Amino acid sequence: MSFDIAMTGFVALYIFMLAGFAGWVIIGNVPAILHTPLMSGSNFVHGIVVVGGLYALFNASTPLEQGIGFFAVLLGAGNAAGGYAVTDRMLAMFKTSDAKPKAAHHHGHGKVHHLKKKS
């Protein structure tokens, strides 16, 4: 029994087709309000390229290959980490009106204390 993955010809095309279709449908359901985090989030997802960079670097046997492999991992890691950081930050900002007590407290900090003292 082998767990070696072999994808040739049509199997690869099937994977591409299904993934492309799934992506189109999933992304089509994302509301326009989230399009910026969606773009940076999908940006983060293609940061998985860092795995390919690691594979290339581990198999490098000349200084040239090592140099380019290093570059690949460097860029891939930047893509993944940066994409995650900005997406997470943006998504944390989206609040509903229900979450208002917190926001009101934050903005009217001085006032709240003032009222409390009076009463």
Added chain:
Amino acid sequence: MLILASQIVIGAADLCAAFLFMFGLKQMSSPATAPSGIRVAGVGMVAAVAASFLYLLTIDAAARPHMAVNIGLAVTALLIGGVGAWFVGRKVAMTAMPQMVAIYNGMGGGAAGSIAAVELFGGRTQGVTQLVVTLLGGLIGAVSLSGSLIAWAKLDGVINKPLRVKGQQILNAVLMSAAVAAGGVIVYGGIVGATPLFYPVTWICVFFAFALVFGVAMTLPIGGADMPVVISIYNAFTGLAVGLEGFVLQNPALMIAGMVVGAAGLLLTVIMAKAMNRSIANVLFTNFGEAAKTKPGAIQGSERPEEASDAAIKMRYAASVIIVPGYGLAAAHAQQKLYEFVKLLLAAKVSVKFAIHPVAGRMPGQMDVLLAEAGVPYDMIFQLDDINDDFATADVALVIGANDVVNPAARTDKSSPIFGMPILNADKAKQVYVIKRGQGKGYSGIVNALFYAPNCNMVYGDAQAVLIKMIEAVRGLGAAAA
């Protein structure tokens, strides 16, 4: 046995990553679940990266003596790239998000291109199919890298006008053909075997050089206003490049993630182009600014100014107000003040909604993020299709820093360059106030018929200064009433 175990662990981690990426993106279908979506996807990424160190058990014999060095290089690259980008990403201002996304996107494209380069230089590709796919991924990745860097420079203001040479399209076609031809030579060399004439290293360098230059030449002539579409396209390009290199490396996680992102980028590109009423080809190969010459004096009447305080009081006593924010709001750093003003209106029982045009801001959805950052709850934010009918019953439409997206000429004037573009129907409100720096034309240089409409008044001044006056005016009323 160890090798089998490592294959299972890598396979399982990658499968898990691919699933978590798709699930995470699916969670983005609502702002409530979206934050968990990105975290889930993050777990997948960490698992895949950690598992990839098991590749070390099955590396090429030639690479074995270099193992210690390569591990050192890998850890160093992960730390520098990861930690560096993480801190920049945590600090960057929300208004700078488009250029940040462009940079991260270029990095992904560069990584995919670099993987192609390692495979090519190392002569690891087997058979013509693999060689062609490697080259294709390398080409797209390299174009995405250099193109994204130019997009970054434009968005950041380093390059602030479109640079065009005569016969730009011919030049681009030549550069593209040259890259493809160099790729053809490499494939030919791969079939017949390397000869001095087809010495692969030279041709690989030529190939990447032309691909990189093509990315620059393709992006330089495109105007700043079209950058949202360009970033979307390069996002799709990078996804595609990653997917293709995933095939070369026989890694299904890369193939799936890459292709999902490719489809996502394509869909966003289509949405953006539609919102601007232009074809993708039109964005890439022509320039908006050139067509935007309206004959002067075509519109009768004049703009009528209004005091900020008068406009504010009118809104305070209105039943419903719809706010149309544009990038000018963010440029004036006035989002916080706007929400402060809105909270006063809400306290006075005025119904307030925000109407967002798909191309408001410098990338899709940027205005939504900027409002969210200022604390505006997302249930107050509405997109074009959901709110356009509400303008007819609104007492006041307040337009801040937006111009073309509320220009009724898009509906009526066939000679206007923006004719046919979907717009927000702000002109249908009973009263329209436009906060604007001065009497000049907008970003695209098109005269806005709305400003001359009988139901429209202009509030001149810097958005932040105007909003401060508005807040004071409404607060003053409150004090008087009490």
